Amino acid sequence: MFEKILIANRGEIAVRVIRASRELGVKTVAVFSEADRNALHVRMADESYCIGPALASRSYLNVPNLISAAEVAGCDAVHPGYGFLSENAAFAEICASHGLKFIGPPVKAIALMGDKASAKMRMQEAGVPVIPGSGIVESPDRVKSFCREVGYPVLIKASAGGGGKGMRVVGREADLAKGIAAASAEAEASFSNGQVYVEKLLNHPRHIEVQVLGDEFGHIIHLGERDCSVQKPGHQKLLEEAPAPNLDPEVRHRLCASAVKAARAVDYSNAGTLEFLLGGDNQFYFMEMNTRIQVEHPITEVVYGVDLVAWQIRIAAGERLTIRQEEVQARGHAIECRINAENAEKSFQPASGKLGTVLLPGGPGIRLDTHIYSGAEVPPYYDSLLAKIIAHSPNRDDAIRRMVRALAETEIHGVATTLPIHQKALETPSFLEGRTYVTWLREEVLHPPVAATAGAHGA
Amino acid sequence: MFAGTPLMSLRIETDSGTVTFEKSATGTDSTPVEQARPPHSRVLRHQSPKRESEPGWPYDTVNAEIVGVFRPADDVPLPGDVVEENQVLGHIEALRLRNPVRNPQRGAFVAQIVEDGQAVDFGEALFVIDHSETTAPGALQEEPEALEPPRL
Numbered sequence: 001m002f003e004k005i006l007i008a009n010r011g012e013i014a015v016r017v018i019r020a021s022r023e024l025g026v027k028t029v030a031v032f033s034e035a036d037r038n039a040l041h042v043r044m045a046d047e048s049y050c051i052g053p054a055l056a057s058r059s060y061l062n063v064p065n066l067i068s069a070a071e072v073a074g075c076d077a078v079h080p081g082y083g084f085l086s087e088n089a090a091f092a093e094i095c096a097s098h099g100l101k102f103i104g105p106p107v108k109a110i111a112l113m114g115d116k117a118s119a120k121m122r123m124q125e126a127g128v129p130v131i132p133g134s135g136i137v138e139s140p141d142r143v144k145s146f147c148r149e150v151g152y153p154v155l156i157k158a159s160a161g162g163g164g165k166g167m168r169v170v171g172r173e174a175d176l177a178k179g180i181a182a183a184s185a186e187a188e189a190s191f192s193n194g195q196v197y198v199e200k201l202l203n204h205p206r207h208i209e210v211q212v213l214g215d216e217f218g219h220i221i222h223l224g225e226r227d228c229s230v231q232k233p234g235h236q237k238l239l240e241e242a243p244a245p246n247l248d249p250e251v252r253h254r255l256c257a258s259a260v261k262a263a264r265a266v267d268y269s270n271a272g273t274l275e276f277l278l279g280g281d282n283q284f285y286f287m288e289m290n291t292r293i294q295v296e297h298p299i300t301e302v303v304y305g306v307d308l309v310a311w312q313i314r315i316a317a318g319e320r321l322t323i324r325q326e327e328v329q330a331r332g333h334a335i336e337c338r339i340n341a342e343n344a345e346k347s348f349q350p351a352s353g354k355l356g357t358v359l360l361p362g363g364p365g366i367r368l369d370t371h372i373y374s375g376a377e378v379p380p381y382y383d384s385l386l387a388k389i390i391a392h393s394p395n396r397d398d399a400i401r402r403m404v405r406a407l408a409e410t411e412i413h414g415v416a417t418t419l420p421i422h423q424k425a426l427e428t429p430s431f432l433e434g435r436t437y438v439t440w441l442r443e444e445v446l447h448p449p450v451a452a453t454a455g456a457h458g459a
Numbered sequence: 460m461f462a463g464t465p466l467m468s469l470r471i472e473t474d475s476g477t478v479t480f481e482k483s484a485t486g487t488d489s490t491p492v493e494q495a496r497p498p499h500s501r502v503l504r505h506q507s508p509k510r511e512s513e514p515g516w517p518y519d520t521v522n523a524e525i526v527g528v529f530r531p532a533d534d535v536p537l538p539g540d541v542v543e544e545n546q547v548l549g550h551i552e553a554l555r556l557r558n559p560v561r562n563p564q565r566g567a568f569v570a571q572i573v574e575d576g577q578a579v580d581f582g583e584a585l586f587v588i589d590h591s592e593t594t595a596p597g598a599l600q601e602e603p604e605a606l607e608p609p610r611l
Contacts, residue, residue, distance in 0.1 A: 034582060049580040051526055053582075068526040069526045072526065
C-alpha cells in the first residue's frame with residue numbers, strides 16, 4: 001500500500017479521497033489555491049501546500065507545482081479526483097516519470113477515450129453500439145438509404161460543428177435535401193466548412209451509465225447502472241439514481257455486458273464509467289467513457305456496498321480486485337441530489353460568497369459528501385458543487401420520501417442553491433413514475449418560467 | 460528560522476515600522492472574527508507563515524513563486540545591507556531545477572525568514588526587504604482574475 005497520497009483536487013472530492021485514504025492507513029497531502037486557504041480538505045489532510053493563486057489554470061492545473069509538492073512531501077501516488085487533471089493523459093505520464101503512481105486507468109486508455117472520434121471507432125470495433133452516422137454527406141441522394149435504414153427523424157450535424165450551429169432535424173425524406181442544404185450553408189458561414197453528416201435522432205433518450213471497476217491483472221466487473229437523465233440545460237447532471245427505474249432486466253443485462261466488453265477492449269483498469277443514451281425502443285448507444293471517478297459514484301457505493309474510492313487506491317497500489325461479478329447485488333435504491341451554488345431561476349447562474357449558517361441533513365439512510373461548513377467561503381473560480389445528498393432506502397418510493405425529508409432539513413444561507421429546484425423535481429408526477437429523459441428538467445420542471453431566458457444560456 | 464520552530468508569531472520591529480508573521484493554520488484571517496471552524500482542525504505538519512501587514516508598514520516580502528525546497532544564496536546579505544534590484548537572494552529547488560529568487564526592487568535587507576532546506580509553498584514569504592526609501596508601500600498589484608468555466 002502507498003505511504004502518502006497527494007490529492008490534486010479540491011472541494012468534496014478531495015475530502016472524499018482523504019476519508020478513503022485515512023481508512024486505508026495512508027497519509028494525505030492536500031494542495032490548495034490562495035482562495036482555498038480555509039477549505040475543509042486543507043484542514044483534514046495530514047499536510048498541505050499552497051500551489052498558486054485563485055485561478056485554476058495557475059493552481060489546480062499547475063502541473064510543476066503539483067509534482068514539486070508531491071516530491072517535497074515524499075508522496076508515492078497522486079489521486080486526481082474528477083475534473084481538473086483527472087482525464088489528462090499527459091499529466092498521468094508526468095506523474096509516472098516522477099515515480100508517482102497516478103491513481104486511475106493506464107495512460108493509453110485515458111488518451112484513447114479522451115478523443116471522442118477514436119473512442120467511438122474503437123467501441124464500434126469492439127461491438128458496442130454507437131449512434132449510427134452516415135459519414136460526410138456527398139449528395140442528399142446518397143444518404144437517403146442510410147436515413148431509411150435508421151428511420152426518421154434524423155439529425156444533420158456540421159462536421160466542424162459545435163454550439164448547435166449547422167444542426168437540423170429532418171422528420172421525413174421529402175425535407176432531407178432542403179435540410180442538408182440549409183445545414184451546410186450555415187456550417188459554411190460559421191466554420192468555413194460546409195461538410196455535414198447525418199445521425200439517427202433519438203427521441204427523448206435517457207442517460208444511463210454503467211460503473212466498471214477493474215484491477216491491473218485483467219479482472220473487470222460492472223457495478224450496475226445509474227440513471228442520470230435529470231440534467232440542467234447544457235447536459236449537466238443534477239440528480240442521479242441507481243438502479244435506473246423502469247429498466248427492462250434484459251436491457252440492463254445487455255447494457256452492463258456492453259460496458260464490460262468496452263472496458264476490456266481498451267485494457268482498462270481502475271474505476272471508469274461508460275455513458276449511454278437509451279432510446280424509447282430500448283436500443284442504447286455508447287456516448288463516451290469517463291476515465292475517472294464520477295461525481296455521482298456514491299449512489300453506486302451505497303446500493304452495492306462497495307467503496308469505489310478505496311478500491312481505486314487499492315487497485316493502483318497493485319492489489320487484486322476481490323469482488324466477483326456474481327457477488328455484485330443491488331440492495332435497495334439510491335438517489336443523489338447535487339446541491340450547487342446556482343440560481344435555477346436565472347439559468348443556473350453560479351453564485352459565490354461567504355456562507356452563513358449551514359445545517360446539513362442526517363438520520364437513517366442519508367449520506368452527505370460535502371466540503372462546506374457555516375462561514376465557509378464559496379470562491380467564484382471553481383465548480384459550483386457544494387454538497388451531495390444521497391438517500392438510500394429499500395425501494396424507490398421510500399428513497400424519494402427520504403430525500404424529500406432530507407432536503408427539508410437542509411439550510412444553506414448566503415448563496416442561492418439548487419435546493420428549490422430539487423424539491424420541485426421530486427414532486428413532479430413524471431419523476432415519481434420514473435419517466436425522465438435528458439431534456440425532462442427543462443421541458444417538465446423549468447418550463448415555462450425559464451424557457452423565455454433559455455436562449456441566453458447557451459453562449 | 461520560523462516555520463520549523465514552535466513559535467506561533469514573529470514580530471520584527473525597527474525604527475521605521477513593524478511587520479508581524481503568524482502561522483497560517485492557527486487562524487490568522489484578515490478578519491479574525493469568530494468564524495465558525497469545522498471540527499477537524501488539526502495541527503498541520505507543513506505550515507507556511509502567512510504575511511500579515513500592519514498599518515503604515517514599510518516592508519515588502521519576497522515570496523516563493525513556486526513550490527519546492529529553499530536554498531539561500533551563498534552570500535546572504537546581512538540586515539541593513541543594500542540589496543539591488545534583481546539580486547539573487549536564494550534558490551528554490553523544484554523538479555531538479557534551481558529557480559533563482561530575485562529581489563524585485565532596490566532596498567535594505569531586513570531578514571531571511573525560512574531555513575536552508577525548508578519546503579516552501581506558493582506565496583510563502585522568504586525574505587523581508589525594506590523598500591521604504593525607494594517607493595511608497597502598497598505598490599503590489601493584483602492581476603485581474605477571470606472566472607473559470609464550470610468543469611463538469
